[in-house]
Amino acid sequence: MSTFDGRVALVTGAGSGIGAAIAADLAAKGAKVVVTDIDPGAAQRMVDGITGAGGEAAAFQQDASRPEESEAAVRFAVDTFGALHHAVNNAGIGPKQAPVGEIDLADWERVIGLNLSGVLTGCATRSPSSSPRTTRRSPRS
């Protein structure tokens, strides 16, 4: 019996690259995997590969930089597989390469929004009880 038998895992940005490798590995070890990606075709192809290999998976389109879509992904996991035990906030992008004085700030904000804020809101919406919730400000802030 594998450590992941009967467990449900959600992996963001799992349509390709590092996330796809993590999703395939978790499925091979017995987890039911929610494959999320901003590209729904990539997510579905990944799911087809996992199910074709005898695993269990479901695709969900999600922009991991958007908190409301993180909540929707958690709801999808719970609705589809009955729980959420593991979350891998993997989705990440790199900035356009440019000399520091020529960096496009809108592009920079996009990278920060996904690679940093997306991880924060992803963690916040994936509480141990798997109940979707939003990031709350402390009463003093």
Ligand SMILES: NC(=O)c1ccc[n+]([C@@H]2O[C@H](COP(=O)([O-])OP(=O)(O)OC[C@H]3O[C@@H](n4cnc5c(N)ncnc54)[C@H](O)[C@@H]3O)[C@@H](O)[C@H]2O)c1
């Ligand atoms: N620091 C390092 O050593 C190192 C090494 C490898 C990769 N990386 C970085 O890790 C990141 C991922 O690498 P990869 O090779 O897996 O890339 P990849 O492009 O193969 O995969 C990224 C996946 O994330 C998805 N995605 C993009 N934006 C998204 C969003 N807003 N919400 C949800 N999904 C989104 C893409 O559709 C794609 O399927 C990249 O930013 C890369 O630069 C860093």
